[in-house]
Amino acid sequence: ENEQCTKDSCSALTSSNYYLLYDVNHGEGFNLRRDVYVRMANLVHTLRERTSPESNWTLVLPPWGPLYHWFSYNLQRAQLPWSLFFDLKSLAKFVPVIEFEEFLRLSSPVLTIPYVFALQHFNEGWGEKFEEKLEIRQCNDEAMYEKRSDNYYHGWFFGYEDRVRAKQFDCLSAQGFVTVLVDYAMKNLTWSQEINDEHLLKSVMFDRAETLLHVDYGGYNYWRARRSMRYARRLINLGNRFRSEYLNSTDIHDRTYLVDDWTRAEYLSDQALGGPYLGIHLRRQDYVKARPEYVPSLEHAARQVCHQLLHLNLSIAFIATDANENEIDEVRQHAFKICHISTDQILTYRPDGKILEKILDGGKAIVDQWICAHARYFIGSYESTFSFRIQEDREILGFSKDSTFNRLCGDNEGLSCEKSTVWPIVY
Numbered sequence: 001e002n003e004q005c006t007k008d009s010c011s012a013l014t015s016s017n018y019y020l021l022y023d024v025n026h027g028e029g030f031n032l033r034r035d036v037y038v039r040m041a042n043l044v045h046t047l048r049e050r051t052s053p054e055s056n057w058t059l060v061l062p063p064w065g066p067l068y069h070w071f072s073y074n075l076q077r078a079q080l081p082w083s084l085f086f087d088l089k090s091l092a093k094f095v096p097v098i099e100f101e102e103f104l105r106l107s108s109p110v111l112t113i114p115y116v117f118a119l120q121h122f123n124e125g126w127g128e129k130f131e132e133k134l135e136i137r138q139c140n141d142e143a144m145y146e147k148r149s150d151n152y153y154h155g156w157f158f159g160y161e162d163r164v165r166a167k168q169f170d171c172l173s174a175q176g177f178v179t180v181l182v183d184y185a186m187k188n189l190t191w192s193q194e195i196n197d198e199h200l201l202k203s204v205m206f207d208r209a210e211t212l213l214h215v216d217y218g219g220y221n222y223w224r225a226r227r228s229m230r231y232a233r234r235l236i237n238l239g240n241r242f243r244s245e246y247l248n249s250t251d252i253h254d255r256t257y258l259v260d261d262w263t264r265a266e267y268l269s270d271q272a273l274g275g276p277y278l279g280i281h282l283r284r285q286d287y288v289k290a291r292p293e294y295v296p297s298l299e300h301a302a303r304q305v306c307h308q309l310l311h312l313n314l315s316i317a318f319i320a321t322d323a324n325e326n327e328i329d330e331v332r333q334h335a336f337k338i339c340h341i342s343t344d345q346i347l348t349y350r351p352d353g354k355i356l357e358k359i360l361d362g363g364k365a366i367v368d369q370w371i372c373a374h375a376r377y378f379i380g381s382y383e384s385t386f387s388f389r390i391q392e393d394r395e396i397l398g399f400s401k402d403s404t405f406n407r408l409c410g411d412n413e414g415l416s417c418e419k420s421t422v423w424p425i426v427y
């Protein structure tokens with residue numbers, strides 16, 4: 001099929017290259033999206049296993065933003081590459097990945113994706129028993145992609161509306177694990193002469209990818225994909241600098257050293273000690289309304305900080321939070337009243353303007369997570385994916401379960417409430 005390509009005109013179009021793209025419901029936050037990455041990386045992993053050895057599937061990384069929770073409107077908030085936040089070489093040790101911008105360059109000036117599917121739930125729900133199924137149905141949300149007079153489908157495409165279009169578009173009602181798409185792709189995606197004639201990259205995009213479930217939640221390949229999500233060096237350095245300057249925390253002392261190549265890492269059973277501070281993730285903003293029974297008032301949060309500092313014989317608390325400065329001050333005042341700790345015993349990470357300009361809200365969140373991941377003891381927010389990612393990082397670092405799977409209790413739950421679910425690491 002490559003015979004029709006001259007060397008220059010379609011060098012990227014070799015029979016062996018297939019690309020999988022995806023997008024997520026726009027309202028979802030950063031850490032839920034990280035979870036969807038793990039699902040899609042596993043989909044590509046399975047596709048590579050099940051299709052012939054020449055089928056080289058690559059995962060195209062969906063540019064970040066704009067995200068609802070990124071409030072720095074003066075900074076760039078959209079079309080952000082993954083390399084800002086993650087180490088791509090490390091991701092690629094699980095499945096081959098490519099930034100969307102780079103993928104776009106493979107077929108300028110316009111990229112035509114042969115197949116785009118918007119996943120959606122079955123309107124009739126799950127029914128009596130769990131069953132995996134897929135079916136082309138009428139779209140629940142008609143507005144996502146529209147066919148124009150040029151006979152192509154047009155949609156948002158990460159804000160590259162003018163440069164990307166789809167040749168075919170369907171809504172696919174889907175229920176089950178992401179791998180239900182493997183058989184579907186193998187049966188239904190054909191790379192016709194027409195697609196070759198137009199020199200289109202063999203690619204398929206699944207929008208609303210969060211619709212399908214993890215293939216092996218908490219299993220071996222879940223953790224391999226998760227462990228491949230090492231952060232960008234710049235963010236790790238910022239986090240480490242904050243730890244050493246303000247928290248007396250270094251990897252040697254804390255026993256939190258990680259080998260560079262995650263594929264060579266071994267199970268570190270309860271070996272991490274962590275820095276001499278309490279790490280808290282205090283989720284506020286929209287969460288207060290979304291989870292009213294489980295989000296503590298600022299006073300009750302302060303009470304729990306005091307209680308744990310005393311219990312653990314520590315004097316410093318680091319709080320990762322999306323709370324505003326007034327709320328943080330309020331926590332400090334309450335803590336002073338309750339247990340007489342001074343304001344400088346409760347720390348937050350607040351990068352200066354120049355650094356924030358480089359790392360953006362997403363980078364700041366990762367530094368916050370990194371610092372919490374290295375604490376002697378961590379307390380998260382109830383069912384927050386932001387907290388879940390910290391807990392996973394602590395599993396990777398080898399902390400004890402007891403120091404990791406804790407959560408802040410709501411006002412009516414007192415000082416000890418049901419812990420968070422334990423998702424132990426698997427090697």
Ligand SMILES: C[C@@H]1O[C@H](OP(=O)(O)OP(=O)(O)OC[C@H]2O[C@@H](n3cnc4c(=O)[nH]c(N)nc43)[C@H](O)[C@@H]2O)[C@@H](O)[C@H](O)[C@@H]1O
Pocket residue numbers: 027028029030031032033069070281282283284286287290319320321322361362364365366368383384385386387
């Ligand atoms: C109510 C629901 O909450 C779900 O959020 P949840 O799982 O906590 O976690 P995320 O999906 O990450 O969304 C929360 C976002 O808020 C900011 N944020 C929250 N906590 C912190 C923090 O401690 N430090 C910093 N720097 N930023 C923080 C950050 O941008 C983060 O990605 C959302 O995914 C859903 O879309 C919905 O909004």
